[in-house]
Amino acid sequence: MEELKVCPYCNGDMVQGYIQSPRIIIWSKKKHRLSFLPKEYEGDIMVKGANLLGAYEQAYCCQKCETIIIRGNN
Template identity: 30%
Template sequence: MNDIVRCPECSNEGKQGYIFSPRRICWSESADSIIADFGNEILIKDAIFRISKIPAFRCEKCNLVIFKYK
């Protein structure tokens, strides 16, 4: 991951790093609150034994994170 990625909002250079979570990360097209995440698309699965890290870029100015999943 050596490519320079520019922020789509401000064009600043993104900072290279990794995103991770011991819990799954899901996607929903609705802003409504939910009680459980059943039925939503899982982008990153729950960690079982080890927490996987996904390569990502972030803009420290806009607080935007860009990462590829799957």
């Protein structure tokens, strides 16, 4: 992931870290009940798959507005 130093929303400082989950990380247009797989036919995106150690993805967090920016597997 390209390093982000400045928040694109408020110009605050971005800090590199990780989004973490005990299961896969999914983005979806709407809230679903607990699911272990994305519903691709509804436009869901699997940001990161999981293994026995869980899932994590590099992310940046703005220290000013707390916006978090991550990029999926693509």
